[in-house]
Amino acid sequence: MQGRLAGFQLDARLENDSEPLMWLGLCELRVLNDRRWPWLLLVPQRPGVTELHDLTPLDQTMLTFESNLVAQSLKKATGCRKINVASLGNVVPQLHVHVIARNEGDPAWPGPVWGHGMREPYPREELHQFVNKIRSAL
Structure with a gap:
């Protein structure tokens, strides 16, 4: 993966809760380490x-393009019913965009995923399989 833009520092909470997937151009694409939902993060590399x-x-414009590309790829890779896209920033103010695959019957359906239960980290092999599916879809 390419190096980060000079002066850019990824928020420690994003670093701890997610794994790098790839560099898209403006954004670093990351996987949130919570197996309950296929959940990606776009982090624009701007200090x-x-x-x-x-x-x-x-x-x-680039963020819109990359968000749409990631959302389409996530939907293709998972076959989900709905894609949720959000940029909240109440807990982590650094700009980042959540792209989450949702299905009826998932642990929080139809409500929001934030604050729902405890995070369930991926087993390493399952994380690698998910990352490979996303890379193939992109």
Whole structure:
């Protein structure tokens, strides 16, 4: 994976809760380490950015493109019913976008995934299989 942009520092909570998957251009694509939901994170590599409107117009366009690409790939890889895309930033202010595959009957359906139960980390082999499915879909 490419190196991070000079001056960019990934928030420690994102670093601890997710695994790097690949570099897309503007964003580092990461997998949230919670096997209850296929859950990806896009983290724009821009120092000090906390809001979408803090990005330049070009970066906003790139983020939209990369978010759509990841959402389509996640849906293709999982066959899920719905894709949730969100950028909250209440706990981790660094700009990042969640892309989550949802299905009826998942642990939080139809409610939000945030704050629902305890995170269930992937077994290593299962994480590698999921990462490979996403890479193939992209």
